[in-house]
Amino acid sequence: MAAVSGLMRRPLEQVSGLLRRRFHRTAPAALQVTVREAINQGMDEELERDEKVFLLGEEVAQYDGAYKVSRGLWKKYGDKRIIDTPISEMGFAGIAVGAAMAGLRPICEFMTFNFSMQAIDQVINSAAKTYYMSGGHQPVPIVFRGPNGASAGVAAQHSQCFAAWYGHCPGLKVVSPWNSEDAKGLIKSAIRDNNPVVVLENELMYGVPFEFPSEAQSKDFLIPIGKAKIERQGTHITVVSHSRPVGHCLEAATVLSKEGIECEVINMRTIRPMDIETIEASVMKTNHLITVEGGWPQFGVGAEVCARIMEGPAFNFLDAPAVRVTGADVPMPYAKILEDNSVPQVKDIIFAIKKTLNI
């Protein structure tokens, strides 16, 4: 019975895998999906599901998106649902907010979040605060999405991480996917959420393929906003991260495992509202904590995690002060060798872990 319903859910290519399973009881061939494809799928499914959903931004239509994330969507949905805008972030973000107030469900794409600074008044004052200021009468069901943080060789004005900036604001929800499953589940949840949600993607992750579990292939696959995921169980130290650095943390964990150090790697998935409970439970188990992020150290995501741990029950379980691994406190350099050394590398994570464990 389960096999038959499985047949209904899965695309045709999966059938042979399914048959294999029935006869040999082995798992079907894993589906590899890149982060870009996952976001594309998520948006496609939500555009199909709800007529009120639409995408606007620069180059999103015929060009398929500056980073090809909206590939094929304009061809499928046309001018009314996929809209190219003039170069005015303040303009189209404001327009998107207005559309959301009037009952539509816009996805507002910033070519990178650096350009969202042109529109930040619209994101914060028009989107984030309106529900509160209207006494609960005026919701703003909008999604702001785009690549965030460091890329490769795009220098100071195009490499900033905005997790701390947007995470600071009540009224906004802020998510930061790492892999394909995160990307699809979070974008779908963001679109269905009636609050303004900022989705911080990562350009360097767009082309990275990940194994896509079968649940993620469903059109109703959602990842709840506000829940972190333990990517790797461990006993010696809790390593908390979001976005691309999660991958580096897992690499560091693999290296350290050979030395007998077992790291518990937590993928935050959501910046705001932060799932501090998962982090607390982990710290109460491991007694050690480091945070890893691409953004600048001062007033950053790691700083918030550390402050909350200190304020909660997990503080008494710490055997050492928590350490933050962050981007270097400089505007991002252009020279490649400097850029490479301005973002946390695996060796920096290993160094911080060993320092915290006093090894």
Added chain:
Amino acid sequence: MAVAAAAARVWGSSRGLGQAGLLLLRRPGARGLARSLPQRQVQQHFPSLDDKPQFPGASAEFVDKLEFIQPNVISGIPVYRVMDRQGQIINPSEDPHLPQEKVLKFYKSMTLLNTMDRILYESQRQGRISFYMTNYGEEGTHVGSAAALDNTDLVFGQYREAAVGAAYAAKRANANRVVICYFGEGAASEGDAHAGFNFAATLECPIIFFCRNNGYAISTPTSEQYRGDGIAARGPGYGIMSIRVDGNDVFAVYNATKEARRRAVAENQPFLIEAMTYRIGHHSTSDDSSAYRSVDEVNYWDKQDHPISRLRHYLQSRGWWDEEQEKAWRKQSRKKVMEAFEQAERKPKPSPSLLFSDVYQEMPAQLRKQQEALARHLQTYGEHYPLDHFEK
């Protein structure tokens, strides 16, 4: 009463109400002005009030017919040019009559730029540099405008509002400098272009806004970027002297920029020049424009209306250039670019002590400590680092 007097001070003196108006507003006990005014007194003191609007916000005549102003995009602001597409001067009085060496300098700058573009684009494809944007088709706008400026003038490539601020500072310093700010027709959609124009006009700044309208912002064509008559038509809306020029005519660009510069500095007012041109190349090395425009369209501009070809025809018709010189110069310019490239690749990297400078003007204490720690480290372990690739 006090309010009326205050109002008179604010409005009366600057809005041309005149003495009679001031007297009227100050009349004691006046609660409703209309009621307390005898008819004869109105006619005596304000004969022109019936004929002209007195609104502070606009200076115009009355009209009694309902008519909307139609935006004129079919026949918009005309395009000023000096040469035709074959490089022949149309109106001899507009020929700047520049000396031969100057015009040859124009030509060599444009072609050297073109050569450099080809070599650097290729080097990006080969992985020797990370990113590049070419100037194909727009050489006339760069060279024509730059040639019309003084060496002390300030050039902003983007940052429209900041350019206005710099112009304001130049005005206050009586510096006899103009600021020129370059931007594309796409960037003109940004809110800070609006703010920049408005501030330049209200603060009366010596600035030239130079818009390169090349038809595309990455893949977005002008038909999707704006619905009005381009960028030149926006200038008058801000009270800015504006002109549209043929950007592929280096003399038209030169003449317009030269005159704009002279007047911007002499009269402390902004100028807007919209140089119409065409982006023959891709937006950048990350773009493939065949995805959104036809090869035929690109070829038309490359073959029929190219700033370099037009200037070459002008030079050849005067006997100032020929095929042989063209061949020799192509070789020489290629050599120049390659030599400069190789020289740049051979340059040693900056000194390691510079790792810590320039985040702030004065180096903060913790950075100085790190700089000193690195110096000590290199003293002991310097042999393990490729220090000879770096300046001392």
